[in-house]
Structure formats: C-alpha cells, structure tokens
Amino acid sequence: MASVNDHGHALWVPFWFSYMRRPPAADRRHTARADADYSSLIKPLGGSLATVEAFAGVYNYVHRPTDLPLGTDLFVFRSGVLPMWEDAANAAGGRLTLRVRKGVSARVFEEMVLRLVGGTLQPRASLCGVSVSVRLSHDALWINTADDAVISRCRLEASKDLPGSTSASHWEFKRHVHEGA
Numbered sequence: 001m002a003s004v005n006d007h008g009h010a011l012w013v014p015f016w017f018s019y020m021r022r023p024p025a026a027d028r029r030h031t032a033r034a035d036a037d038y039s040s041l042i043k044p045l046g047g048s049l050a051t052v053e054a055f056a057g058v059y060n061y062v063h064r065p066t067d068l069p070l071g072t073d074l075f076v077f078r079s080g081v082l083p084m085w086e087d088a089a090n091a092a093g094g095r096l097t098l099r100v101r102k103g104v105s106a107r108v109f110e111e112m113v114l115r116l117v118g119g120t121l122q123p124r125a126s127l128c129g130v131s132v133s134v135r136l137s138h139d140a141l142w143i144n145t146a147d148d149a150v151i152s153r154c155r156l157e158a159s160k161d162l163p164g165s166t167s168a169s170h171w172e173f174k175r176h177v178h179e180g181a
Contacts, residue, residue, distance in 0.1 A: 077129030085176030
C-alpha cells in the first residue's frame, strides 16, 4: 500500500519515462551498433518519479503511441534501469512481447503501464519496465529473470482483461543474450 507524505502518494518503486527514435533501417545496416550509440538514443522524459502525483504530472503530457512517429519506442521503467539488455537489472532476464493491432496498442500500453506502476502486475519484483514500439505495434514487458515459472506467471497476469482479445498464448519471450556468451 502506498504511503502518503508531504509530497504525495508514494509509488512502490520510482519510475521514469524515456523514448527513442530509431534511425531508419538503411542507416542501421551500414553501421555496427555499439552499446554506447544505442544508449545515446534513449532520451529521458521527466526524471525519476516517486509519487502518484509526479507520475501523473508527466504521464498526462506524454504523447500516446498513436500520436508518435513510426520508429519511436516509448518506455516506462524502474528508475535507474535502462531499457537495454546490457543493463544489469535486465541482463539475466528477457522480454515478453505482445503484438497487437495499431488501434489497440495505445490502450494495451496504458493498461500495462498503470498495472506496472500501481504494483498490481505480478510478480512485480521481477518486472523492470514496459515499452511500446510504434513501428511494429507491439508492447514489451521487460523482466529481470529467465525463470520459466516467472515467465508463465507474467504471461497470465499481463493478459488479464486486456483490450483486443489478447491471451497468454500471444506473448513471445526472448532471453537477453550477451555477445560472446
């Protein structure tokens, strides 16, 4: 349960918004992607948000996925965690991806963000963030473990009452793989 202080209602952990506009595919083919280059594409929106009020203050002004240009990724992650597999919090885990129709992705993303930030998406200790990729119209739930039981539970929990007739079977899990491993 969130505590109340002079600054508002505390979230279960602080979160931050960021976004990235990917270069066109032709540009990516001609250059090797270095981790530093990728991380430099990630732009913060609003800093660390520790209260419901601070989160809402930023969330209310963030463009919805339907209003973003193609090639844009929008992220909501725990503060201090980058939306990259190279981040220590993500390195041993993976990404659950749900592909949905363009007309539904904004609603699915909003539902996933509110569940994550509200602490109702379980198992919350294993969840690092949520993203939406406009170019492919899919949402991704980033988790910090590759444990099959946690992955199964995340699929079931994340699928509950989502718009667009989603189910646990529509989720694809991809482990984060380190180069040279």
